[in-house]
Amino acid sequence: MRRSSPDGPPLPENGDSTLRRHTTALQRFYYASHQIAIAYDVHICEAGVPDVETSYGACPRHEGERLAAYHPSFHVPGKNHTVVITDCRFGEENLAKAWMADRIRQLILSRRCQRLPPARYRRRC
Template sequence: MRRSSPDDPSLPENGDSTLRHHTTALQRFYYASHQIAIAYDVHICEAGVPDVETRYGACPRHEGERLAAYHPSFHVPGKNHTVVITDCQFDEENLARAWMADRIRWLILSRRGQSLPPARYRRRS
């Protein structure tokens, strides 16, 4: 994980102007795609409860270039954190956003599908 400076005044990818009124500065964090579960646990979930206001987005790879590429990202308004996945890039913004939403959905479903250990390993009450 790499963290940007809190001085970054940029808004989340969807351009929601209501976020300008937050008292804390937007913080941007960078993760690799194999660290999505860590990013989910650190930024979206707090005490096992996910922030339902989380928005999926896409960050431009390099601002101002002619050939745009987008990194998948998500923004957690409660913490004012934006997480960017640096090792994936897409030609279209909507594809990056869909990829991010799909990875988080897959993570949640795989955790729900985890089965209990065999009975001999369960704690007896």
């Protein structure tokens, strides 16, 4: 995962906030497609409750002067985070949005089927 801020230098990975100029600035996070579950847990869910205002989008990828492709993405307005999936490219914006929505939907459905074992079988910390 890489982090960047459009209004300044790259943000530090260690959580040091001394280099940040604006805390409300849009932050972009870059993930590979196999890390969508991690991106979902880190950015969309807060204490297990998903942000229902999350919107799916597509970030254009420019090569030279022509538009080459779109990367799937989602934006979480509550945190002002945009997550971009870098290893998937689509020729049309609507295909990138649909792919992102489908992956999140599949993740939610797969987790819905998972159940915790009864309390007596769970490990105690």
